[in-house]
Amino acid sequence: MKSRRSGVRLVEGGLRAEADIGGNPPARKAVRTAKLAAVPLSFAGRQVAGAGKRALGRPASEIDREIQLRTAEHMADVLGELKGCAAKLGQVLGVYELALPPELAEPYRIALGRLQDAAPPMLPRTVHTVLEASFGPDWRASFREFDDRRSASATIGQVHRAVWHDGRAVAVKVMYPGARAAVDSDLRQLRGLAWLTPVFAPHVDGHAVVDELAECLRAEMDFEAEARNQRRFAQAYADDPDFVVPRVVAQRGDVIVSEWLDGIPLSRLITTGSRAERDRVGMLAVRFFWSSAPRSGLLYGDPHPGNLRALPDGRLGVVDFGACPPWPPAQFPALVHDLADALIHGGPAELDAAAQRHGFTDAQRGLDSAGLAEKLLPFTELLRHETFRVDTTWLRGRTRDALSPKLDNAYRQLGVPAYLMPFQRALVTLLGLVAQLGTTGPMRAEILRWSPELSAVMDRCAPTP
Template sequence: MIRTAKLASLPLAFTGRRIAGASKRALGRPADEVDREIQRRTAEHMAEVLGELKGCAAKLGQILGIYELALPADLAQPYRVALSRLQDSAPPMLPGTVHAVLAETFGPDWRGRFREFDDRRAAAATIGQVHRAVWHDGRAVAVKVMYPGARAAIDSDLRQLRGLSWLAPVFAPHADGSAVMDEFAECVRAELDFAAEARNQRRFAEVYADDPDFRVPRVVTQRGDVIVSEWLDGIPLSRVIASGAQAERDRVGMLAIRFFWSSAPRSGLLYGDPHPGNFRVLPDGRLGVVDFGACSPWPPPQFPALVHDLADALMNGGPAELDAFARRHGFLDGQRGLDSAALAAKLLPFTEILRAETFRVDIDWLRERTRDAMSPKLSNAYRQLGAPAYLMPFHRALVTLFGLVAQLGTTGPMRAEILRWSPEFRAVMERHGSQTGQPTDLAAVRLRRADRPPRSLSPQGS
């Protein structure tokens, strides 16, 4: 009841701030100054209240983090601070609580399974926490323990959050709050199934065993609300983002792209949560990958044709082909029209990744794409589109990947990496080359004609 009351306080407080703000504007305070104060206090209040939600806070912070990019840089700061607090807000379980979960899972002699067990939390997971330990056979292991009562608490939190879908526009004006909350609920609930997560991780560990670029820790055992897997020593990507040399940032960003695009062809599963907290740079240079709760069987039967037809319409067709694509694949119903020429113009920057031999994705590029997509103008062609429900896991994962790559400021041969794993894109680009008889890197040609340095040909790292 206390948590419910605190959630209910959010819209009341927001309304109060709006009323007070109107009075301040009437007394002569600049409107921009008043609006900024409302945004700052709302963001801080959201972090304080939502931070008390057991498993929802960190995941909500991850999902909403991308929408912060829709705001101008000077307005985004209070939201960035609040989201950072939100993602790091999970309170640690006391040792006695952790021991109780392990005793319930493995029996009262649970300590006999470990040579050592560190009671200090090594990391916070979305719905629990991770402890470092040594298994009885001498292996260093990570022990992921779910918060007791997490399922009931999350069900309660999600019911309340569905009633707060207006919060999404606080981070992203004119966002579809209901759709954001529905996707958030599905994402969190999937991570409650530790048995499914362990199966996913075993599958990835099998197909990436002895891979020169990646390491997925093997699952040692999974019972109930505990997963024990091999420990990974490495540098968190947050540290690479904050202080890594650009050559290393480029290398790691390209590895993240490779893992994402290779995951479904190699494992039959989409890796659905490629955010920085789930990667480590290992001492041997490989990229370590953890957290397999948000994986989906992939691709659905309709997906390969959708990818081919969209890329073909953009690269080899025109507005008419794009309109036909949207209707064929369920982005439009029979009643709605589409300004397909305007939509093609909005999608052009994404096609430059396929046109350019080398490309750079950074925060400025992603912010421009995000703000363009979320523009509240009625003329915004994105607003004319729906989306098939089966695309939601891919959309969420791709947006998260773009956020990671942009934070690293990655420059590299992205086109080659995507074509390596997608026969649909390869077929489209082969047709593009045969039809145009021109170099694929048209973006660089246009920029050279404009006598300015080509963004896509920034110096590449290792």
Template structure:
């Protein structure tokens, strides 16, 4: 309603002679400010939603995105800061009145923000430089209140996916966010990852030294924020880090038995030796889910080696269509075509333009959009979150490289389907991957995609 009001006001201004472009920009700026104000009222989840929206802001055409980018930056910068006395009180509440005994040094000034807390720098009693993550007082109550609000708003999701069980998926999302309030679980997740990636040539996960209530003490990582590489890194470095980021998420369930779900630039650092440092393990899910291998095998076999019968079976057997709902399998196949592209070349470029096209296609509210016939089973929610956000950041890095090889290395079901595809000379089966890839005919896997 607020947006409609601004549009009506814009019509009036155009009638009075203001240039249309200027009026439209004014509408976008005011809408972005309204989004900021609404999210700012969600005291518990504002930063988390801002992190997600900072990825999906890429969906907008560049000339329209700037007002929203500015508003989201304002949201990130508005994260509440605990004053030193509040920090002292919070530390005493969780570690006891003699909490300073544990530290040789402790800086009460915030070193970094977290979605529901903040990070301080210090020196542990054994001389180790540490990061101390402290939850904001009252954060749990605020998050739970925000999740209740999210549940009430979730009905809006049916505009884009009327065939989905939006309530069930919303509950799965709420469960994921609620789990991030459990610092005991987060500390254990981080210990598992630190053990799994100990002495790794590519990644560094800081060890957890202690956890007291809503305080986690872990090794301090000194490095360049990934956001800085996104903004100004050289192409070679961006390509390298994009592939490392993808490798970390894809390898996480093989090596740690957990899926790392909280993929945004603030959780990654480039260390001086070139390795990728990873922090914040609140959003991790046991993975793979029992259903996951069958889903991947079913979809990839259908798309690359099967036909419409196999694709419809994969959709229905794995819960991606409500029972009894009619689906246009050919239209769904057409919609999946661009998602197959990275697997058809030894080298592929994942760019913001490519990502923007995929999200806009999936979220198009027109009745003819095949995605509106589909749903997503709740168990798939953690993977959808991890996959979409990691691809979003990889696209922000404008990553070009062996994307296919990373998937093949870590997901055997994909490897098996693509091996069969390759043995046939890269020729799709009767589905034709939607009419042999838009009617262009099979392309050699050595080709380089640059679009």
């Protein structure tokens, strides 16, 4: 059967570009641009229709919520189908829904959650083509069994369950055909399409998000480097009582074969797990993140719920090691110590000096250090209490502080050193996960266990119960 070429057609007041029938992302610039353009066009159409419904007497609040929900679902559909940069952008923006009031955030949270597992699948013949290109025409000889149905999806690929030729159950991660071309196209275009960001948070710096997104995607496209990272983590956490990192069985071309993990993604436990279970896995996620660099020399850069599994034996399984840079840079320990020391033991003058010393601001630009200290101090609550609860209410307050459009917002006066971007993105993702779980636990002890710089600062404090 011949494959059908991608096309564009008009639906529901906007343009809709059809993906290749094989399920791989559309790579042509015109198709991808048309899909992205459909979002604001459809949103405008819904607003016009909503005005008519208001005139007929429907409550404005009901109409506004319906528009928000349909726009969020449409955005999730488009980002999921485009995969690559677009889907990763959706994951990043998922954090920023915390800046919205709860009644507006809910539809975006629901729709963005679907990006973890709902991207359209590749058809079997497309998967087989990638396997043949990577393993050769006799690729089936490497497997006793291979399930053509995907078991999970990712921004640039999908995972299939199989049985390796030696009888081991394995996960086979296959990159979407055309993914590199799609990502290259997106990286050229996304800077000009940063207007998409306000659909989720009106005052996010879309260009900064796109820059970080680009670096993340470039790392994730290198399966050889990802396999090296995973082997390094697997060795660092071998026989660990709390964590399982599946060992790499084989890596060739655009395919990674790893040991299979039977577990429940944390994205599911967020809504179905018991209070005790969510606390336990939330604290394990905190431990894995903070221990990753001391134990492996790499930062685990993508601790979102779809990459973590609650295993039947109680351990936490961890997958996806594409975005794992060497860590820490030489200047990072001093930065952590100096900023924490200024916040906890100093005052505005000490914070201003530390911010200048580490490249967040300079003497010419100026800094409202008293205002910044007021916004940052709530984060030190994690270190001031033996037990602390991180939930969406707490994190929403911190996020709305950071994203406030007010000109006197001290955060707007800061620059961020480029080397910090991977850590910043990973930490925000972790906080989002822990908050969604509503985790209560010994945050201070877990963080200080892995950070001698923070321990040196906190050793000078009297504990707060």
